[in-house]
Amino acid sequence: MNNKSLISITDFSTKEILRVLEIAEGFEKNPEPHLLDGKVVATLFFEPSTRTRLSFESAVNRMGGRIIGFSDPNISSVSKGETLKDTIRIVSNYCDLIVMRHPLEGSSRYASEVATVPVVNAGDGANQHPTQTLLDMYSIKKTQGRLDNINIFMVGDLKYGRTVHSLLQAMSPFNPTFHFVSHPKLRLPDEYKAFLDSKGVKYYEHEQFSDLIPEADIIYMTRVQRERFSDLVEYEKTKDVYVLRNSMLDNAKPTMKILHPLPRINEINQDVDPNPKAYYFEQARNGVFARQAVISYVLGLKH
Amino acid sequence: MFTKMEKKELKVSAIKNGTVIDHIPAKDLFKVVKILGLDRIDTPVTIGNNLDSEKFGKKAIIKVSDKFFEDKEINKIALIAPTANLNIIRDYEVKEKRPVELPQSVKGICKCINPKCITNSEPMATKFDVIPGKTVSLKCFYCGKVTDHDHIEII
Ligand SMILES: [Zn+2]
Numbered sequence: 001m002n003n004k005s006l007i008s009i010t011d012f013s014t015k016e017i018l019r020v021l022e023i024a025e026g027f028e029k030n031p032e033p034h035l036l037d038g039k040v041v042a043t044l045f046f047e048p049s050t051r052t053r054l055s056f057e058s059a060v061n062r063m064g065g066r067i068i069g070f071s072d073p074n075i076s077s078v079s080k081g082e083t084l085k086d087t088i089r090i091v092s093n094y095c096d097l098i099v100m101r102h103p104l105e106g107s108s109r110y111a112s113e114v115a116t117v118p119v120v121n122a123g124d125g126a127n128q129h130p131t132q133t134l135l136d137m138y139s140i141k142k143t144q145g146r147l148d149n150i151n152i153f154m155v156g157d158l159k160y161g162r163t164v165h166s167l168l169q170a171m172s173p174f175n176p177t178f179h180f181v182s183h184p185k186l187r188l189p190d191e192y193k194a195f196l197d198s199k200g201v202k203y204y205e206h207e208q209f210s211d212l213i214p215e216a217d218i219i220y221m222t223r224v225q226r227e228r229f230s231d232l233v234e235y236e237k238t239k240d241v242y243v244l245r246n247s248m249l250d251n252a253k254p255t256m257k258i259l260h261p262l263p264r265i266n267e268i269n270q271d272v273d274p275n276p277k278a279y280y281f282e283q284a285r286n287g288v289f290a291r292q293a294v295i296s297y298v299l300g301l302k303h
Numbered sequence: 304m305f306t307k308m309e310k311k312e313l314k315v316s317a318i319k320n321g322t323v324i325d326h327i328p329a330k331d332l333f334k335v336v337k338i339l340g341l342d343r344i345d346t347p348v349t350i351g352n353n354l355d356s357e358k359f360g361k362k363a364i365i366k367v368s369d370k371f372f373e374d375k376e377i378n379k380i381a382l383i384a385p386t387a388n389l390n391i392i393r394d395y396e397v398k399e400k401r402p403v404e405l406p407q408s409v410k411g412i413c414k415c416i417n418p419k420c421i422t423n424s425e426p427m428a429t430k431f432d433v434i435p436g437k438t439v440s441l442k443c444f445y446c447g448k449v450t451d452h453d454h455i456e457i458i
Contacts, residue, residue, distance in 0.1 A: 083425055083426060084421065084425050085425060085426075085427070102421075103419070104419055104420065104421045104424060105417060105419050105420050105421065105445070105446035105447070105448070106420050106421040106422065106443065106444075106445025106446035106447070107421040107445075109421075109444070109445045110421050110422075110425065110427060110445055124421075124446075125419050125446075126419070127446055127447060
């Protein structure tokens with residue numbers, strides 16, 4: 001029906017990713033407040049995610065588009081037992097683009113098959129969240145001035161963290177070096193190590209923050225969720241091992257930046273926030289530019 | 304099932320026109336029957352099971368009279384029974400003999416193992432990429448999760 005949807009970051013070639021990042025840069029410089037004049041974007045949130053929804057809606061608003069949609073499935077037709085297909089087919093008639101978030105994995109891919117307008121995946125369960133990856137890459141490029149040869153530390157939940165998996169895939173063409181820091185139970189799954197091996201990407205695994213932090217260009221922190229541990233004592237012990245504190249950053253490169261997909265719990269201590277290396281709030285701001293870029297690109301308004 | 308005597312007879316009983324599927328592992332017979340929809344067709348079907356096989360202990364054989372399957376259709380059974388052999392019979396003679404071929408993708412015949420997959424809650428057809436190997440596994444086109452051979456469940 002349409003092939004311009006963005007469901008997984010792997011739907012875009014490396015060339016397309018670079019182009020979208022360029023478009024995002026353009027939006028940061030020049031907001032183009034009339035680009036979406038007369039366009040309607042539907043934000044369908046089959047599970048609540050206020051932060052992601054506001055970011056998309058801000059992106060649409062900044063370009064002058066209108067928004068319809070729902071943020072709570074309990075008040076929508078979904079709760080009446082309507083199939084996803086029917087909802088998507090109907091909403092397709094009302095809008096030029098669908099942004100959707102859904103708790104079930106693969107739901108956005110299916111929606112893109114039945115929709116008559118492009119679909120942008122804003123998260124399908126534990127599966128994909130491609131605009132997060134693009135904003136992460138945008139933040140790396142913006143702070144480091146390049147995507148090539150970046151030394152990236154990924155910390156926390158590397159087993160279930162979909163943002164980690166997507167980012168390492170998307171960064172792999174740019175000769176990165178990865179350091180994976182996690183509890184043995186939350187280690188990066190073998191399939192992703194096999195992927196990195198197949199691409200010849202260098203990576204190292206650590207069970208705690210190593211003395212290699214001074215080599216890092218980017219520290220990408222993730223949340224360790226209590227639900228991942230059956231043994232809560234182990235969780236309590238673990239959660240303090242993978243906390244980044246300001247005192248650990250003394251010898252870090254001056255250009256090093258700390259990223260986090262947010263929300264954080266305690267994995268970045270509050271004492272890091274005033275440090276200029278703390279970049280996670282600006283990173284969230286970059287999300288708006290990245291989403292403006294994706295929306296205008298899939299709508300064919302930017303090439 | 305069949306006694307030794309009957310088995311011998313069954314081996315020799317020929318069909319005039321149709322398809323003979325041989326070398327099916329005995330334990331997978333009924334899955335193959337289901338995949339091909341042989342429980343719902345009108346033409347004569349002869350099934351032999353637990354026959355001795357030099358290759359793998361017990362095998363099954365299926366003879367379907369007056370039916371010639373499309374490649375796309377018959378190759379689906381390679382997921383379950385990659386050792387199976389096809390014999391195309393015309394006028395009591397074997398016109399063609401070949402192993403089944405593993406398809407690159409399959410649509411609508413298996414369930415995705417992931418309970419959180421959209422295919423398990425929408426009335427829709429599943430789609431998988433076939434991952435070849437010692438035992439075949441299936442990667443869901445929608446959720447990306449891999450269903451390994453032992454968990455392949457025919458719908
Ligand atoms: Zn699936």
